Amino acid sequence: MFSADTLKRxxxxxxHNQLYLSPxxxxxxxxxDRPFSYEGVIQEPSICIVLSGExxxxxxxxxxRFDNHYFMFCPVNVPMRGEIxxxxxxxxxxxMSMKIDTQAVGKILLEHPSLAAQAVQGDxxxxxxCLDEALKNAVERLLLLHETPSDIxxxxxxxxxxxxxxxxxxxxxxxxKAMASIGSHTQKIAQATDYLQQHFAEAVTVEELxxxxxxxxxGFHSHFKKITSLSPLQYQKSLRLTEAHRLIAQESRNIAxxxxxxxxxxxxxxxxxxxxxxxxxxxxxxxx
Numbered sequence: 180m181f182s183a184d185t186l187k188r189x190x191x192x193x194x195h196n197q198l199y200l201s202p203x204x205x206x207x208x209x210x211x212d213r214p215f216s217y218e219g220v221i222q223e224p225s226i227c228i229v230l231s232g233e234x235x236x237x238x239x240x241x242x243x244r245f246d247n248h249y250f251m252f253c254p255v256n257v258p259m260r261g262e263i264x265x266x267x268x269x270x271x272x273x274x275m276s277m278k279i280d281t282q283a284v285g286k287i288l289l290e291h292p293s294l295a296a297q298a299v300q301g302d303x304x305x306x307x308x309c310l311d312e313a314l315k316n317a318v319e320r321l322l323l324l325h326e327t328p329s330d331i332x333x334x335x336x337x338x339x340x341x342x343x344x345x346x347x348x349x350x351x352x353x354x355x356k357a358m359a360s361i362g363s364h365t366q367k368i369a370q371a372t373d374y375l376q377q378h379f380a381e382a383v384t385v386e387e388l389x390x391x392x393x394x395x396x397x398g399f400h401s402h403f404k405k406i407t408s409l410s411p412l413q414y415q416k417s418l419r420l421t422e423a424h425r426l427i428a429q430e431s432r433n434i435a436x437x438x439x440x441x442x443x444x445x446x447x448x449x450x451x452x453x454x455x456x457x458x459x460x461x462x463x464x465x466x467x
Contacts (some may be wrong), residue, residue: 180248186231189325190273193325195210202325206278208275208276208279209273209278210271212267212268213267214262217262220258221376221418223278228274228318230273232270232273233246233264234263234274236259236260237260238253238408239410245307247392250310251308252308253305254305254357254365255406256369257305257407257408260457277374280339281358304407305353305407305408308350311349311430313345317338317345330436343355367399367402368403368407374388374391379415379418382442387401399411420441420456423438424461434462437449
């Protein structure tokens with residue numbers, strides 16, 4: 180658990196009730212003192228740590244709950260949605276998201292072969308990791324650099340290196356190793372998710388995606404679901420609905436226009452799937 184002193188100091192130097200793009204490269208912070216839900220989010224490969232409060236994350240039909248004891252590890256781009264329910268001005272919700280630089284991780288593994296050997300292989304998928312004391316201490320030091328912005332250019336990269344080290348030497352370090360290893364299942368599935376993001380409005384078959392990754396159809400389907408918690412078709416549908424939500428909520432597109440633009444041929448089918456995914460009709464998106 181993060182100390183009350185750390186949270187108090189951090190609250191003095193970050194904006195409240197908004198998403199904050201930190202001057203620390205790849206770091207985002209979100210503060211809220213009232214309940215809210217988030218929709219249409221594509222989570223990049225990252226670790227996300229709840230510093231205060233609790234949040235629910237919905238991935239397909241799976242629901243995960245995160246507090247300051249367990250953090251989220253996301254190995255590839257994943258569309259998600261979620262909700263923060265219990266929060267108040269005196270007990271705010273604060274979460275940090277740190278993008279994982281796979282090149283930096285790969286360099287560590289090349290320079291320290293013994294460290295690579297220690298990273299035990301296992302399930303490569305999205306997961307909840309236990310936040311141990313060593314990792315928590317490194318994260319605290321990274322966050323408190325916001326008190327002295329002039330220190331960030333020199334110290335932030337060093338602390339990020341330590342965070343990667345703590346992750347690699349943790350109980351599930353093989354997950355991070357797999358992200359940076361050429362030819363791993365994680366890297367192959369990342370190829371497929373990148374392709375789907377660029378072609379989500381097109382008709383794409385599982386066979387085409389498997390061929391792109393150099394995998395059998397059954398192996399590709401199995402590893403894709405293990406790593407993203409979604410089947411390839413569920414993933415594509417989530418991308419389509421996420422983009423449609425953005426078009427309706429942010430660009431004020433009408434429902435039929437948004438549906439056609441993201442690849443649906445039937446606005447009525449789109450509306451049914453949108454409501455099933457987000458829990459409300461698309462016409463309500465402008466108010467969410």
